[in-house]
Each structure stands twice: as C-alpha cells, then as structure tokens.
Amino acid sequence: MVPPDAALIELDERGSLCPAPVIALGRAMAARPDGGLHIELLADDPAAQYDVPAWCRMKSATLVSQTELPDGSGFRFEIRV
C-alpha cells in the first residue's frame, strides 16, 4: 500500500559495489527529509542483502519486501521511509 502522496523513487544500483546502494538510499532520504518516500532499489552486490535491511533498521525505514530478481541479476528491495 503506497500512500497517495508518497513519492516513488526507482534506484537501479546494479553494477555498483557496496556501500554505493546504501549511499543512494541515504541521498534519496536526504533529498526529502520529511519522509513520505517509497523507494524501489535494485542491487546486485551480494553485501546489499545484508546492508539494505541494516540501513532500514538504523534509519527507522520499513523494508516492505526483499526479493531475488527472477533473471538472477540481483535483488529488488521495496522500502518506505
């Protein structure tokens, strides 16, 4: 459920190494400090599967879902801030 006023942001960080995917999340968050963000992040660094949930915990964001991409090219994270 995406709140109607939430800004949808798509971040494709496939090909970039950690901590770049998490830095991208941090930048997105900094650009909209009041929250109301709905982020879809794609990443293929194996460390992202640990770092993205840890980021969500540390920044009190909600990790809505974490799935492996069907073509095996990485992970898809759905995050609400």
Added chain:
Amino acid sequence: MAHDTALPVGSPALLDGETSAAKARKSALGRVVSIGMSRSYLDAVSGQPMHPAARAVLDGFADRAWADPELLHHEGRVAAQIRQAARETVAIALNVSPQSVSFHARNGLAGLAICGAIHAAQSRGCRHPRVVMSAVERATVRHAAESPADVGEVTQISVTPTGALRVDEFRHAVTQREGEGVIAVVQAANSELGTRQPLSEVIDICHAANVPMVTDATGALGLTNVPAGWSIMFADALTWAGPVGVGILVVADPSAWRPPVAHIRAGQGTAPVDTADVLNAAGAAAALDAVVRESPAFAPLLDDLVARIRREVPLAIADVEVLGDPMNRLPHVVTFSCLYADGERLASELDRRGVAIGSGSACASNVGLPSHVLAAVGALTHGNVRISLPITATDAHVEHLLTELPAAVAAVRSDAGI
C-alpha cells in the same frame, strides 16, 4: 633517508652512517623499514608483537632447540627435553595433562583438530559423522569442517543479534536423530565481535548427549576464562602474543581424536604428533604461561579501554552501530560499522593517521565477500572497523583512535558524496 616511505622510521641508525659499500652489501632484509613509535596498532587478532617471555625463550634456546627431537643422539634428546618442558608449561597454565598437549603449525590446525574428531567418529563405526557448528566460527574452522569428503551433513546454528549461539537450536541439532555420529564445533568467543559463546551450556549439552565437542579458543585463551569440559581444544598462539605461525592442540578426551589419514606418520599411535618446531613450541608455551599469570592484571585494563570505545564511538560519529555483546565479551575486542563508509577506505584513512585496525567489510577483505559473521548477526557489512587490543595497549592508543576516527569517517563519507 635512503628510502621514501609513508611510514615514520623509528630506528634511523639502521640506515644512516654507513658507507655505500656497506649499504650495497646489505641484504634486502637489512633495508626493511622499522615501525614508527607513534603508531597505534589495534589489530591484535591478526597478529601482535611477541611477549618478552617468548622472545627470551627464543633467544635463550636458539642454540639448543634446533635438533630433531625424535632422534636419540644427545642433541636430539636436548630438543626433546625442551619440547617436554614446553608441554608441561602449557599443561600447568591450562590445568590439563601434559600428554594431551601438542604444538602445531597454525596453518591446518583447525583441520587437524576437526578432521581428527571426524576420524575418531569413523573409527567408532560412524561412516559419515554430522558436524554441528555455530554460524560464526572463523573462516578457517568452517572450511575445515566442510571440506572432508566423508563428513556428513554440516549444520550451522544461528546466533542472536549480538553473535551468541542459540543454545536451544544447538541442543535440538545435537540431540535429534540419536544414534548418529555427531561432532560439535563451537568457539570459546567470537574474535570478530568479541562476544563470548555460552560454552558451559554447550559442554553440558554435549556431555548429556555423549557428543564430542571441539572448541576453537583462538582469541580467548590466556586472556579470559575458557570453561573446561571440551573434548578437543585448539588455539592460535597469536592470541597470547606467542611466536607467529604456531598453535596448540589439546586433546582432553583421547577417544575423541584419531590421526586424520593425511597426518598419519609411520609408527604413530593415536595421539597427535607435533608439527611445530621445538623452538616455536617453547616460545608459545612461555608466552602462554606469562599471559595466564599476567592477564588478571592487564585484562581489566583492556576491558575498560574497550568499554570506553563502545561508549564514545556512538557519541563521536553519527550513524554508527557498535556490535557484539556489551558485557559478556572478550576484554580486548570491539567492532562497529559506520553507515555510508567504505571499509577499505576507512582502514587506509586511519592507517594514514597512524592507527591500524581490522575490517570485516567485503571491500577490505581479500575474498571480496562480506564477513559471514557480520552477515550472521544482520549488521552492516560495510564501513566495518574491528578493534582488537594487543596485550600492551594503553590509554594513549585508544585516545589516538578516538581522536582520529571522526575525521577519518567524515573524509570517507564526504568522498562518497554524503
């Protein structure tokens, strides 16, 4: 100075005041730069300077401990006598029997301990013994448990967010499917997080289930109490500032170990045969003896320094997570992860500022994968700083770290544009 180097040189006498002919004759070893006095070395789990007691033994026995201790001439018997004295020294320090102690090369030590336990299970008629181990054993231990061809299933027991073995899960894995051969492998403490494992409970469970228990005491032995009752224990001597490259194996229950095929030597019985040389064995024993006697004095100091790091780092840096158990931990280890920081860059930045640290971050490791320990506790795997204090660490070293850390983290984060 004859050489350009980023490192401060502590001993200029090494190079100055020599003729060019003397310089030309000098071997490559003679040109090695020494380590500056202003550095703060905080990566003891990867190595630390030898304890003076070990150095004294290496110097004092170098002209007597070189012969083959298995041979019967006078020189060989002198070496054997020194080795026996080393065994007895370790036995007294650890309150075990001298016959249970052997000295080994560090490389392959975990394999010797675990494969020996597997082989013993096989000699009791269990063809494919199962291994039940914590998910946070050192990489070398994991590898040793997973690689033997004839090992059965390897079950990894998960840990709490602070890195402590989940005892109920362990009990279930050890006691299910009774009658099958099981070997338990649980470290005394995690040398990456500092968290001590519930070893007494693990030992009780293993005794009740009649399961041999192998413990890796690297990181803990000599510095903190390691509960007794295990079947087999091994540890790398760098833990107690012994010589580099040597470790000890203690087989408390002789029925729990048989020589793995790769290690069988002609005429060998069922006990481990030393693979370390006598001089290093003596050095390791002397350092262990000294550290066991001295640790009641220095361990509380290290413990206070770690407590200070745990307290002050989150106050000095935003977005940092200190890991491991704050209380039930090793006295000298603490690790934390800094959000948005590249671990390798952070380690280099601190090194440039005179502080040597370790890191479990993927980019800082030589395998390119994040530390399985950080992954197992659900911590940030990047921006990881692993501090392990050498036994000689002081307030000044920790002060140095805490002074340089905020600027180092800020520099790495600002390079990343955040």
